Amino acid sequence: MDYNQGATMPFGNTHNQMKMNYSAEQEYPDLSKHNNHMAKVLTPAIYDRLRSKQTPSGFTLDDVIQTGVDNPGHPFIMTVGCVAGDEETYEVFKELLDPVIEDRHGGYKPSDKHKTDLNPDNLKGGDDLDPNYVLSSRVRTGRSIRGFCLPPHCSRGERRMVEKLSNEALDSLTGDLKGKYYALKNMTDAEQQQLIDDHFLFDKPVSPLLLASGMARDWPDARGIWHNDNKTFLVWVNEEDHLRVISMQKGGNMKEVFNRFCTGLTKIESLFKEKGHEFMWNEHLGYVLTCPSNLGTGLRAGVHMKLPNMSKHAKFEEVLKRLRLQKRGTGGVDTAAVGGVFDISNADRLGFSEVELVQMVVDGVKLLTEMEKRLEKGQSIDDLIPAQK
Amino acid sequence: MANSFTRMISGRNTALMMAMGASTLASGYLLSDSTAAAERMRTYPPSADYPDLRKHNNCMAAALTPSIYARLRDRATTHNWTLDQCIQTGVDNPGHPFIKTVGMVAGDEESYEVFSELFDPVIKDRHNGYDPRTMKHPTDLDSSKITSGMFDERYVLSSRVRTGRSIRGLSLPPACTRSERREVERVVVTALSGLKGDLAGRYYSLGEMSQREQQQLIDEHFLFDKPVSPLLTSAGMARDWPDARGIWHNNEKNFLIWINEEDHSRIISMEKGGNMKRVFERFCKGLKQVEHLIQERGWEFMWNERLGYILTCPSNLGTGLRAGVHIRLPFLSKDPRFGKILENLRLQKRGTGGVDTAATGDTFDISNLDRLGKSEVELVQLVIDGVNYLIECEKRLEKGQDIKIPAPISQFRK
Numbered sequence: 072m073d074y075n076q077g078a079t080m081p082f083g084n085t086h087n088q089m090k091m092n093y094s095a096e097q098e099y100p101d102l103s104k105h106n107n108h109m110a111k112v113l114t115p116a117i118y119d120r121l122r123s124k125q126t127p128s129g130f131t132l133d134d135v136i137q138t139g140v141d142n143p144g145h146p147f148i149m150t151v152g153c154v155a156g157d158e159e160t161y162e163v164f165k166e167l168l169d170p171v172i173e174d175r176h177g178g179y180k181p182s183d184k185h186k187t188d189l190n191p192d193n194l195k196g197g198d199d200l201d202p203n204y205v206l207s208s209r210v211r212t213g214r215s216i217r218g219f220c221l222p223p224h225c226s227r228g229e230r231r232m233v234e235k236l237s238n239e240a241l242d243s244l245t246g247d248l249k250g251k252y253y254a255l256k257n258m259t260d261a262e263q264q265q266l267i268d269d270h271f272l273f274d275k276p277v278s279p280l281l282l283a284s285g286m287a288r289d290w291p292d293a294r295g296i297w298h299n300d301n302k303t304f305l306v307w308v309n310e311e312d313h314l315r316v317i318s319m320q321k322g323g324n325m326k327e328v329f330n331r332f333c334t335g336l337t338k339i340e341s342l343f344k345e346k347g348h349e350f351m352w353n354e355h356l357g358y359v360l361t362c363p364s365n366l367g368t369g370l371r372a373g374v375h376m377k378l379p380n381m382s383k384h385a386k387f388e389e390v391l392k393r394l395r396l397q398k399r400g401t402g403g404v405d406t407a408a409v410g411g412v413f414d415i416s417n418a419d420r421l422g423f424s425e426v427e428l429v430q431m432v433v434d435g436v437k438l439l440t441e442m443e444k445r446l447e448k449g450q451s452i453d454d455l456i457p458a459q460k
Numbered sequence: 461m462a463n464s465f466t467r468m469i470s471g472r473n474t475a476l477m478m479a480m481g482a483s484t485l486a487s488g489y490l491l492s493d494s495t496a497a498a499e500r501m502r503t504y505p506p507s508a509d510y511p512d513l514r515k516h517n518n519c520m521a522a523a524l525t526p527s528i529y530a531r532l533r534d535r536a537t538t539h540n541w542t543l544d545q546c547i548q549t550g551v552d553n554p555g556h557p558f559i560k561t562v563g564m565v566a567g568d569e570e571s572y573e574v575f576s577e578l579f580d581p582v583i584k585d586r587h588n589g590y591d592p593r594t595m596k597h598p599t600d601l602d603s604s605k606i607t608s609g610m611f612d613e614r615y616v617l618s619s620r621v622r623t624g625r626s627i628r629g630l631s632l633p634p635a636c637t638r639s640e641r642r643e644v645e646r647v648v649v650t651a652l653s654g655l656k657g658d659l660a661g662r663y664y665s666l667g668e669m670s671q672r673e674q675q676q677l678i679d680e681h682f683l684f685d686k687p688v689s690p691l692l693t694s695a696g697m698a699r700d701w702p703d704a705r706g707i708w709h710n711n712e713k714n715f716l717i718w719i720n721e722e723d724h725s726r727i728i729s730m731e732k733g734g735n736m737k738r739v740f741e742r743f744c745k746g747l748k749q750v751e752h753l754i755q756e757r758g759w760e761f762m763w764n765e766r767l768g769y770i771l772t773c774p775s776n777l778g779t780g781l782r783a784g785v786h787i788r789l790p791f792l793s794k795d796p797r798f799g800k801i802l803e804n805l806r807l808q809k810r811g812t813g814g815v816d817t818a819a820t821g822d823t824f825d826i827s828n829l830d831r832l833g834k835s836e837v838e839l840v841q842l843v844i845d846g847v848n849y850l851i852e853c854e855k856r857l858e859k860g861q862d863i864k865i866p867a868p869i870s871q872f873r874k
Contacts, residue, residue, distance in 0.1 A: 137700075
């Protein structure tokens with residue numbers, strides 16, 4: 072009996088050798104009904120040039136695009152339609168990913184440089200968002216540990232190692248950041264539901280966007296959540312990225328949220344470095360994450376706020392666009408808004424620093440609050456309509 | 461490798477297969493990959509990757525010991541399909557409420573050989589002790605041997621026989637590339653266009669069907685589900701949906717072929733009412749004609765004498781045959797002995813929506829449990845005899861008479 076010995080990754084690389092026996096045209100996906108960034112960019116010619124390549128860990132073009140092929144389009148938001156399996160993906164498949172990045176990130180060019188600024192003192196204001204409208208404030212980002220494959224491609228061994236290293240770092244946090252890790256597989260159903268209801272825990276993977284990319288393999292192995300005792304600083308381990316770092320609290324004090332965010336993140340990074348690990352980062356793409364949409368800062372700063380009047384206004388979308396903000400339902404990216412309460416956050420991730428993005432949210436939320444108040448009183452908001460940022 | 465594999469292929473595009481075989485041996489996984497592999501072995505021994513199966517209840521989890529995993533982890537078939545890919549569905553899906561799942565799939569014909577150390581015990585577990593290393597599977601598609609194949613239609617609403625067939629040389633749905641899948645579609649649809657008479661029909665590509673046509677076919681129990689079952693999606697069978705998927709059916713709508721769902725092809729004969737004999741006759745005739753039409757063009761089905769017809773899921777090896785009825789059993793279904801009666805008759809109940817559904821009301825889908833180790837004729841006869849027995853029980857209970865649990869049917873021909 073014959074077999075190959077020594078597959079690069081335990082789960083093979085999805086037939087890349089085999090496919091080369093068929094023409095590019097025979098393999099090219101049918102994207103005629105598709106509406107995502109990948110589908111817009113991936114011509115048959117690009118497919119032809121890239122399909123023989125793979126990253127050193129064996130991630131292939133078809134692995135990159137599978138989620139976009141399987142999911143033609145999302146009703147609420149234009150999806151990216153491709154993912155990275157490791158840090159090298161962004162190099163090896165540049166020809167596809169650079170235009171996707173440019174399209175997704177407002178014209179960010181392959182030659183552009185991204186700036187990082189995690190100094191919370193540079194944020195102006197933000198401690199006074201009106202709690203009558205702003206129910207909660209939150210900042211999140213992601214981090215990847217250099218040298219490990221990303222969630223779509225990692226082996227169980229790697230994922231467990233990411234969990235182990237993360238635990239070691241997080242266990243060393245002190246003061247108001249001191250906390251505890253809850254492995255998903257040891258959590259009771261009740262604990263888990265409580266954390267989901269508190270908006271602390273990530274979803275069980277049901278979104279076809281995640282499932283199709285392979286991120287949900289082996290669930291819930293090596294997945295978990297760490298949070299401090301106050302439940303204001305949380306880290307998700309091995310969901311869509313190696314780490315998602317979240318600072319949040321009820322009310323409108325975004326400044327405090329961002330302070331804690333920066334302090335915690337900086338501390339975590341230095342703890343990793345002490346053990347000889349660093350985050351995936353480069354000066355062109357900033358922090359490297361699984362989805363190209365999260366490159367750069369990987370930062371989403373947002374609030375849950377009441378906008379029952381504003382949301383019915385004809386110019387709501389336009390105002391958001393000009394403020395460089397985005398709306399979502401309060402259940403997260405795949406949900407619709409309920410009861411006039413929206414999740415409002417920055418639309419950008421790359422090409423602006425962390426401070427700049429949080430500033431946009433702070434300023435934008437203040438304006439939206441003003442507008443909501445005017446509309447409540449039946450007054451016009453025409454003079455408040457902002458210019459495009 | 462070149463010898464055994466190319467011997468299995470007759471009349472195919474031999475140049476293609478030779479090129480693939482040669483290039484895989486000569487380059488493929490070799491030199492550059494083996495350094496990376498050695499590196500990985502040092503950093504991640506098999507124990508680091510061994511899945512956590514403590515909450516699992518499927519055949520794969522019961523059989524996969526750490527030492528088997530360690531021996532098989534770094535192997536791949538010549539199509540580069542690995543053990544982790546075989547077992548992913550079983551790792552992701554710890555257990556099914558209505559039925560004990562197998563928990564692993566094959567990516568190609570060779571999977572059953574290359575990973576036999578795991579497949580064999582799983583097959584043995586699932587198929588009641590059938591040992592692929594020592595036993596042979598019988599094939600018999602002579603429908604004239606069937607007796608008493610007409611059911612009482614006050615109870616039996618519909619009758620159906622299905623099986624699957626795989627095209628030798630092409631990867632199976634969990635593993636296939638888009639070209640391979642499209643090639644399967646081409647091969648099968650071309651062959652089907654040669655069917656005549658009461659079997660003449662038409663192909664409907666899933667991607668080109670209107671929503672309305674699709675819903676109509678689902679409601680008529682003709683079309684396969686959009687892939688939402690996590691058992692299927694975890695195994696990668698739903699990739700690129702609906703590319704190269706479709707349904708072919710004859711004009712009478714009693715002979716259907718599904719293309720590229722869970723297997724390359726599923727062949728189904730069905731009709732309303734209780735004439736199981738006629739359903740099986742059409743089934744055998746159609747199947748033989750399709751096989752002949754495929755062979756004319758140099759293709760053949762995956763088959764060997766240990767495992768019979770090779771399909772994606774080990775549960776469908778052998779005959780791949782499920783013969784069943786939708787039947788109303790209002791009294792019997794409430795009797796506490798119902799389960800045991802079914803068990804002894806080697807029958808299985810499902811909801812009328814298919815394998816992942818629960819029964820509604822008192823209408824059940826009753827079919828054979830076994831697939832491997834008995835021939836098609838034997839299994840269909842077993843279903844006929846069993847269903848007739850169930851109807852007898854129902855009639856007796858209707859009249860307030862008592863019923864008996866039958867003696868258990870023996871498993872394999874001695």
